Amino acid sequence: MAVIDEKLKDLIDGFHEPLDDELRELRESDESEGVPLIMRETEAVLRLLLGFVKPRRVLELGTAHGYSAMFFAKMLPDAHVTTIDRNPYMIDTAKERFASYSEGSRIEFRTGEALETLESIRDEMAASDDALRYDFVFIDAAKSHYKDFLEIIEDITTDNAYIVCDNILLKGWIVEGEGKEAKRHRTNIKYMRQFLEYIKERQDLEVTILSSGDGLAIIKRK
Numbered sequence: 628m629a630v631i632d633e634k635l636k637d638l639i640d641g642f643h644e645p646l647d648d649e650l651r652e653l654r655e656s657d658e659s660e661g662v663p664l665i666m667r668e669t670e671a672v673l674r675l676l677l678g679f680v681k682p683r684r685v686l687e688l689g690t691a692h693g694y695s696a697m698f699f700a701k702m703l704p705d706a707h708v709t710t711i712d713r714n715p716y717m718i719d720t721a722k723e724r725f726a727s728y729s730e731g732s733r734i735e736f737r738t739g740e741a742l743e744t745l746e747s748i749r750d751e752m753a754a755s756d757d758a759l760r761y762d763f764v765f766i767d768a769a770k771s772h773y774k775d776f777l778e779i780i781e782d783i784t785t786d787n788a789y790i791v792c793d794n795i796l797l798k799g800w801i802v803e804g805e806g807k808e809a810k811r812h813r814t815n816i817k818y819m820r821q822f823l824e825y826i827k828e829r830q831d832l833e834v835t836i837l838s839s840g841d842g843l844a845i846i847k848r849k
Contacts, residue, residue, distance in 0.1 A: 643667035669840035682763035689767035693721030700730035767793040771818035796842030
């Protein structure tokens with residue numbers, strides 16, 4: 628089950644315009660190699676939101692080859708970006724890739740399981756002032772741990788932080804989890820449904836669900 632008809636997707640993607648030629652080349656390279664990266668429609672939503680919010684410290688869970696981290700750095704020329712990935716190869720590739728980019732100096736790469744790394748960041752912040760708290764978080768890591776991520780993220784973000792969760796619709800399986808491919812992802816489907824129900828019941832959160840890309844949840848404290 629597709630979240631959106633392919634013809635409609637092609638129409639929407641036709642409006643995508645990269646921030647610059649470097650990002651254009653990065654996207655084309657990643658797409659040609661089958662490297663995971665944010666969908667064009669998702670990037671458009673993030674671009675609109677970031678332009679409005681203008682965060683100063685961005686945290687990303689799920690680096691891959693670093694496209695979205697570089698997007699954040701380019702979109703926010705005064706921001707610090709921290710990106711986490713459990714795969715050392717992914718982190719090393721991203722570091723090497725951006726060594727010559729001027730924005731690369733504002734990207735902090737961390738290797739490790741997302742939950743463990745988040746806990747380490749929380750411990751570090753316990754001994755520091757609030758200036759190190761993040762005001763924008765993008766979650767695109769293990770889909771079965773979104774609730775766990777959120778619970779720690781709330782401890783390391785500012786009161787007005789935005790938290791954006793990607794791929795919450797899981798290719799439509801969130802509402803129609805039948806078929807061989809969906810059954811292979813039944814654990815992710817189960818926990819994503821629980822996560823969506825959890826944030827829906829949280830009266831202290833403002834939650835917006837969008838079908839853009841593979842689904843986005845935009846979360847902010849009331």
